[in-house]
Amino acid sequence: LAKTTQPISMDSYEGQEVNITCSHNNIATNDYITWYQQFPSQGPRFIIQGYKTKVTNEVASLFIPADRKSSTLSLPRVSLSDTAVYYCLVGEDTGGFKTIFGAGTRLFVKA
Amino acid sequence: EAQVTQNPRYLITVTGKKLTVTCSQNMNHEYMSWYRQDPGLGLRQIYYSMNVEVTDKGDVPEGYKVSRKEKRNFPLILESPSPNQTSLYFCASSLSGTGVPPLHFGNGTRLTVT
Numbered sequence: 407l408a409k410t411t412q413p414i415s416m417d418s419y420e421g422q423e424v425n426i427t428c429s430h431n432n433i434a435t436n437d438y439i440t441w442y443q444q445f446p447s448q449g450p451r452f453i454i455q456g457y458k459t460k461v462t463n464e465v466a467s468l469f470i471p472a473d474r475k476s477s478t479l480s481l482p483r484v485s486l487s488d489t490a491v492y493y494c495l496v497g498e499d500t501g502g503f504k505t506i507f508g509a510g511t512r513l514f515v516k517a
Numbered sequence: 518e519a520q521v522t523q524n525p526r527y528l529i530t531v532t533g534k535k536l537t538v539t540c541s542q543n544m545n546h547e548y549m550s551w552y553r554q555d556p557g558l559g560l561r562q563i564y565y566s567m568n569v570e571v572t573d574k575g576d577v578p579e580g581y582k583v584s585r586k587e588k589r590n591f592p593l594i595l596e597s598p599s600p601n602q603t604s605l606y607f608c609a610s611s612l613s614g615t616g617v618p619p620l621h622f623g624n625g626t627r628l629t630v631t
Contacts, residue, residue: 438617440617440619442620447605447625448622448624448625449607449622449623449624450560450620450622452619452620452621455619497617498617505550505562505620507552507560508559509559510559
């Protein structure tokens with residue numbers, strides 16, 4: 407798995423857009439980028455996955471530049487309930503036995 | 518509803534008293550795994566199973582046992598629990614053990630060993 411670097415924590419206010427960037431300079435050709443969200447005392451939850459360019463679903467958007475050395479998870483108009491830890495995983499096996507979760511980014515949304 | 522179900526959610530026990538945490542998934546997933554989560558240490562994999570009767574050690578297997586006799590069930594067994602196994606445990610499953618299908622997690626089991 408490619409090593410990833412993401413901020414340890416971020417603060418935001420309700421209604422703002424939040425962008426969490428993950429660096430993965432050693433990403434390989436076959437690697438996908440996957441983001442999970444974990445609320446306190448709950449298991450991580452898959453939120454989005456992409457390979458290149460932009461992916462959007464009902465929860466978030468994922469922006470991946472052409473060189474794929476970084477990616478940005480974008481959460482539109484966050485609410486208090488978006489307070490959670492967000493994990494960036496990069497690899498060709500991020501759904502199985504090689505899955506490794508790092509420390510993640512702790513997002514705290516304030517009223 | 519597609520889900521991974523762990524039981525119990527909370528468990529308090531004493532050192533040396535054998536216990537089992539159950540995990541069941543209803544998505545016909547081949548891959549299942551157990552993690553423990555401790556403050557400052559993140560999620561660490563205990564054991565995983567690529568399919569029925571196929572299990573292997575993760576990063577922190579000492580003191581734990583697992584079995585995969587059926588596709589849907591993957592119990593975690595602590596034969597002789599010790600206080601250092603006090604932790605939050607998560608079971609997860611995915612369609613297969615390779616590739617990038619998303620992992621589905623249970624709601625966790627908070628274990629306290631006194």
